[in-house]
Amino acid sequence: MQNLNRRQFLAASAATAFGFSLKAATSTARGLKIARTNQVHSVCPYCAVGCGVVIHTSGENVRNVRPYVVHIEGDADSPINRGTLCSKGISLKEFVVNDRRLTKPLYRAAGASEWTEISWEDAIAKAARKIKDTRDKGFVEKDAQGRIVNRLDTLGMIGGCTDTNEINYLLGKFRFGLGILPYENQARL
Amino acid sequence: MTNGWCDIANTDVVLVMGGNPAENHPVGFRFVMEAKRKRKAKLICVDPRFNRTAAVSDSYVPLRAGTDIAFLGGLIHYTLENNLHHEDYVKAHTNAAFLLRDDYGFEAGHFTGWNGEKKLYDKTSWQYDLDGSGFAKVDETLQNPRSVFQAMKRHYARYTPEKVAEICGCTSEEFTGAAKVICSTGRAGKVGTILYALGWTHHSHSVQLIHTAAMLQLLLGNIGLPGGGVNAQRGHANIQGSTDMGAWNMLPGYLRLPRANHQSLEEYLKATTPKPLRPNSMNYWGNTPKFATSLLKAYYGPEAKKENGFGFHNLPKLGESENQSWGFFFDRMHRKEMQGFISFGMNPVANGPNTEKMLEALAQLEWLVVVENFETETASFWNAKKLGDKFYPKFVDAAAIKTEVLLLPAACFAEKDGAFVNSSRWLQWKKAAVPPPGLAKTDNEIIGRLFTAVRALYEKEGGKGAETLKAMQWNYAKPEAPALDEVAREVNGRDHTTNEQLAGFAALKDDGTTSCGNWIYSGSWTQAGNQMARRGQEDPTGLGLYPNYAWSWPANRRILYNRAAADSDGKPWSASHATIKWDGARWTGDTPDYKGDAKPDQYGAFIMLPEGVAKFFTADLAEGPFPEHYEPAESPVANALHPSVSFNPVAPVMHSSADTLGDAAKFPYVAITYRLTEHFHFWTKHVASGTQLQSNFFIELPAALAREKGIKGGDNVRVTSARGSVEGPALVTERMRPLKVSGKTVYHVGIPIHWGYIGRVRGPLVNNLTPSVFDPNSGTPEYKGFLVNVEKMA
Amino acid sequence: MTTVAKLIDTTLCIGCKACEVACQEWNEQEFTLGVFANTYQTLPDLAPNFWNLIKFNEEYKDGAQAWLMAKYQCMHCAEPGCLKACPSPGAIVQLPNGIVDFHQDNCIGCGYCITGCPFDVPRLSPTTKKVYKCSLCSDRVGAGLTPACIRTCPTNCLTFGARADLVQIANQRAVELKADGHKDAGVYDGPGVGGTNVIYVLKHASTPESYGLPKDPTIPWTVALWKGPLKWVANAAFIGTAVGAMLHYLKFGPKEVHGDKAD
DSSP: OOOOOHHHHHHHHOOOGGGOOGGGSOOOSOOOTTTTOEEEEEEOSSSTTOOEEEEEEEOTTOTTOOOEEEEEEEOTTOTTTTTOOOTTGGGHHHHHSOTTSOOSOEEEOTTOSSOEEOOHHHHHHHHHHHHHHHHHHHOEEEOTTSOEEEEBOSEEEEEOTTSOHHHHHHHHHHHHHHTBOOEEOGGGO | OOSOTGGGGGOSEEEEESOOHHHHOTTTTHHHHHHHHHHOOEEEEEOSSOOHHHHTOSEEEOOOTTOHHHHHHHHHHHHHHTTOSOHHHHHHHBGGGBBBOTTOOEETTEETTEETTTTEEOGGGGSBOBOTTSOBOBOTTSOSTTBHHHHHHHHHTTOOHHHHHHHHOSOHHHHHHHHHHHGGGOSTTOOEEEEEOHHHHSSTTHHHHHHHHHHHHHHTTOSSSTTOSEEEOOSSTTHHHHHHTOOTTEEGGGEEOOBTTOOSHHHHHHHHSOOOSSTTOOOGGGGHHHHHHHHHHHHHGGGOOGGGGGGGGGSOOBOTTOOOSHHHHHHHHHTTOOOEEEEESOOHHHHSSSHHHHHHHHTTOSEEEEEESSOOTTTTGGGHHHHTTTSOTTOOOGGGOOOEEEEEEBOOGGGOOEEEEOTTOEEEEEOOOSOOSTTOBOHHHHHHHHHHHHHHHHHHHOOTTHHHHHHSOOOOSSTTSOOHHHHHHHHHOEETTTTEEOSSGGGOOSSSSEEOSOGGGTTSEETTEEGGGOBOOOOTTSSSOOTTBSEETTTTOSSTTGGGGBOTTSOBSOGGGOSEEEOSSSEEESOOSSOTTOOTTTSOSOTTSTTSSBOSSOSSSSSOSSOOOOBOSSOSSOOSSOGGGOBOTTOOBOOSTTOOOOOTTTOOEEEEEEOOTTOOTTTGGGSHHHHHHTOSOOEEEEHHHHHHHTOOTTOEEEEEOSSOEEEEEEEEETTSOOEEETTEEEOEEEEEOOOOSSSSSOOOOGGGSOOOBBOTTTOOBOOEEEEEEEEEOO | OOOEEEEEEGGGOOOOOHHHHHHHHHTTOOOOOOOOOSSSOSSSSOBTTBOOEEEEEEEEETTEEEEEEEEEOOOOBSSOHHHHHOOSTTTEEEOTTSOEEEOGGGOOOOOHHHHHOTTOOOEEOTTTOOEEOOOTTHHHHHTTOOOHHHHHOTTSOEEEEEHHHHHHHHHHHHHHHHHTTOTTOEEEOOTTTTOBSEEEEESSTTOGGGGTOOSSOOOOHHHHHHTTTTHHHHHHHHTTTTHHHHHHHHHHOSOOOOOOOOO
């Protein structure tokens, strides 16, 4: 993880009128919760303005602690947002650290009215089985005119607009490896 | 965006139409406010609602949803009628001088070539008049009646301010007041920008709408200049990148997916590589063979050889006229023609048109895999009858739904590396900050494990298409979880003779010695390392280009078409808007959208186009070479220009048992859907802050309509379309003015999206109401300007 | 010590509510749910967990539709009515830089500060029985950072700096707006309370109530009296509860009168 020098971070953040130095302002007894955090550069996952964010984390290298997010705010070095964020971006911590996040694979059987927990191993095996069975049934090597088409249109796939280029590229390879034609993303909508 | 967020600060006039950036892109909007504050730029907002952008605008003009082409066509007419266009720019950089065939024409709503039986156009008459060498004939004076310029003038002569007012519902004074400001930028030293979003793309004529905007900007000489352009604001963090990587009929880098008649790589390349239409056209897409061959090398690796067409036969082929875009394949799913479906971070039950149809379609599947951060309506579609309350009367109980569903927990943005592409086309690399919660996994691991597991089954059991699947390279250090930096290097491309990362797409070859996963991203991870993670603060031009911050496609160019910012001699149209300039030996400034050392008169300015210049007139689109106003599929009035051809004649409308259209007698009001600043799409209903800021679903009603119906703010109302209904409290406001359209009073009903049957807060899904009607070019649904009725609930 | 202040240029506010959330997020205040009230405004009013509210007001102004948005929070008055009214030493302090901060450890929940505030800002929590309001992120300011709301504001509607500088910027901006044809533009600088450390630029300065600001804020005479001749009587009544708090009071002091110019 990339650590910003704390002094640099503070300096970059202190944009004020007339270059007035905040060192002049007095301190209080209140502690600063981001005084000793790790800082990681990231990009807001919401709209496509592409605001830089700094994720403040803690708990790294501490035994028996999983690193956690302390605070997220705008990246002062981003020429786009210069440290600012909208109401959604400034509360990204609420998105990451959220008791509604999914933490276990779930399965819903045919006709069931509830989810049941399933292991990753079983989930992947099940999905792979479904994909193969569907492709075995639906894959078309040659069309009615005998032309090579190597296509599959009984299996569809969507997604990607909320994920990185690299994931989109992998999804594309997954798609073309299987020969999937119905493949879409949010850009259509 | 042709330009970028920071660049908006360079403008003199901002036209916001089909978007509401103060609401939906508040941080990007800071540059609009900066232009207003520092340059005294004027902000014009054209929208059915007096919205947050309107609240800080210098001028607001209301218009009826779905009539934007009429408004923009009116601006083209106003520009030409008053000679406000940038004549030298138009002559130098557009196809205004090109001559059309003498059989081209337009009459009563149809262009020439209409085949009423097939409901298709024969585009022969839309081609240029070519000379013996296959080049378009031109008339530099623009006086020839068959010139594009004169044809355009004739076409838009009908779009008078009075006609605009009649169609759009604003007054002709409001229109001309705005036109005066918008069309004031057609001279050197003044520049205007256009910002749009889904308010333009959610129509059955959306691509033509954006074409109209581009035409206006070309007339005013605003393309390629700082502070100019046509700028799509885009709604998701990587909607640009996912588009760049290709959806239904695209390979990465906007290469077309082959059709069944392309049986060899040669046939494919012959059909998809354009030929120049003018002697000085650089025709950069002429390099398609290099881009395509390098992609095939990335996909099929060492086995991709010249002898086997670099593995081209492995790629799936579409039928010649087949459409597998969203609306079409959900229609097929609804007909039970699909068995399986994988959704990576998308929520079609919430996002797709006609929610009940989406639910019915998913219920036909044998299986569904959903990869998500949160439980969504799609993952739990089988429970919609119970959770969705009364909104899905025809939908069945969970017990009757046989679809097996796997819901896999995924890492969120903060828990993984990789690049997002913003609206400015900047690729920005981010780093994972924390591990995913619980057993959640990164997407690369989920894809990797699925892909390797499927492949293992084929290795064990064999099966149809096993060779094709095996051919796809997946030789990552950790195949079950490919590292994203490794993938990013593959996307950038390598020279296999030197085994070095490519410096950019100029180095691509069509002989199999280079590989590249997406040619437009070539240069993003070079021998010098990851260019997307750069954080340089330098701004040598002072125009906010920041060439050393992140990396912009293509070739780190920050303003597209920037060659057009200078005249035929390479001299900037104005010193204050010099994106690039010719110093006698080379171009300086932004990365030139041109050959770096080519003389100004060597090529046309628009190097990607076969014409070498920008196009007012084009045979590329489905419904005509010039944009024409067509009413939405559901409209309160007939088309005032040609009532017998009211609706876009080639727009796809679905006809499943779940698809119906309504008419104005039963559904008299025009509905629009939109996001609120407090929310992000359908996600933040899981987030405490977003749900606090606007907790409740509501329906925005014009005060005049509310008075007519005896509805007060907070009263519960039901909004019904031919597809479904939503219910909630009315937000009664004067900000939505009744409009006079063709002598009739038309009211809008505004319905914000966000809510659904799963979340910290719940409410109806807006797409219960929307129709399965699509743009013929893009396949985007018509979410703006459909008909509804409003009733006060007891 | 330089007096710091916040400038709110309402002509640049787009009602994005980033400041509302930034405040709650930084100060770790609980997010709650709103009640629908025929408006885009988050809550009808400030709350113990919600110290920063953008008020939305639709009206016709100069013959055109207007939708005015203005941020509302503690004004950090030069002569704070809350501090004057507060009987508990150390609960309300005015720092040398002008920030008026509440220290809940010392708050006795009497609510007198609420009466004393000419801007109706402090809110008593029914659960903790303490009063809360904007602290101008005194912790951030102390560490050289701008307050959370200002840091996040995308449109430069909010600026942080030395009060004297901001007054100058505000006046300049009013001049610009007037030149652009907004004849009624002006600066709102807490009339009646000796100036505030939150300064507004308004397009319609003659009607601050269009932005949800009191036209003529004053400290109630009862409060003025309370900390005037009757001060010692009042303090005696609270002496028992105030001993611990007094230590804090002595440490930080209620107010520094002298303002030494730094930098």
